[in-house]
Every structure is written in structure tokens, then in C-alpha cells.
Amino acid sequence: MGRPHNNKNVTLAVQEAVIQGIQMRLKRKDLALQFNLAKSSITGIFQRYELRQGVVIRKSPGRPRKTNHLTDRNIVRTSRMNPRLSAGEVAALVDGPMTPVPHVRIVRRRLAESGLSGRRPAKKPFINAKN
Structure with missing residues (x-):
């Protein structure tokens, strides 16, 4: 199955599914296995959800490209x-x-x-x- 991913590149749909799983009282360990994420990533997704009152995908930081x-x-x-x-x-x-x-x-x-x-x-x- 491979190494679990970090939560930097988790899509909006997966984040919403993780939130629904936590609200349905599923174990974070089971969610981590299901979505191939680290347990800490599951916790981070839920903490950001509680802090911002929703799932938000922010634009990645960095200088904009000079060329198109x-x-x-x-x-x-x-x-x-x-x-x-x-x-x-x-x-x-x-x-x-x-x-x-x-x-x-x-x-x-x-x-x-x-x-x-x-x-x-x-x-x-x-x-x-x-x-």
C-alpha cells in the first residue's frame, strides 16, 4: 500500500470525507488507513476544520511566475x-x-x-x- 501521505496535498473531497468520518465517530487510525494518510494528518485536517468552521484549500505560497x-x-x-x-x-x-x-x-x-x-x-x- 505504501507510505502514508502528509496533508499538504489532500484534495477538498478527501478532507470533507475525513471530517464526515470523524463526525460519525470513526477512529482516526481507521480513517488514516482508508485514505492512506498519517494519523497526524487526520488530526490536523480536523483541527483546521474546527478553527475555520469549514474546509478551505488555500493557495500555495511563493512568488508568482514571471512567465506564463x-x-x-x-x-x-x-x-x-x-x-x-x-x-x-x-x-x-x-x-x-x-x-x-x-x-x-x-x-x-x-x-x-x-x-x-x-x-x-x-x-x-x-x-x-x-x-
Whole structure:
């Protein structure tokens, strides 16, 4: 069955089901096994429910991304079309009328997220049928 999960990524439906189970006087241990959560996660879900008078999914913290998904897609497409371009050259090509020019570090991060390595391919001589 695997390790129990923590309560950071528990969906709204599962949280509501846990609350209903506790209100029906089911044991927290049984609920933990049923939903593959740690017992402390079950307790935390119920404590937050009592504190806020309801189940709330809050937006995760963190700085918002500077680029949107279209810009990210253009970064990856530009790099795949010409893999010999550096991140700075990709950043210069990607800028559009509605989006600001992404920083070189952002371009590197987006390429790494898409699985493209941070290196240029080796230049090799062209091999034709004769040689």
C-alpha cells in the first residue's frame, strides 16, 4: 500500500470525507488507513476544520511566475528549433509585444523543467554517403 501521505496535498473531497468520518465517530487510525494518510494528518485536517468552521484549500505560497505557459512553450520551442543557441540568445528571441523579456536565469530554469540539458550539442562534421 505504501507510505502514508502528509496533508499538504489532500484534495477538498478527501478532507470533507475525513471530517464526515470523524463526525460519525470513526477512529482516526481507521480513517488514516482508508485514505492512506498519517494519523497526524487526520488530526490536523480536523483541527483546521474546527478553527475555520469549514474546509478551505488555500493557495500555495511563493512568488508568482514571471512567465506564463505560452512564453514557457516559446522558450522550449526556440531551443529545440536551434539547440546551439545559448540561454541569452533564446531570451532575446522569445520576447514578444505583450510579454517582457525573460531573464537568462528564467530561460535556463524553463529549459531544465522541460528536460533540456544546459549544454550545447557538439559540432560534428557532416557525413555523407561518400565517406
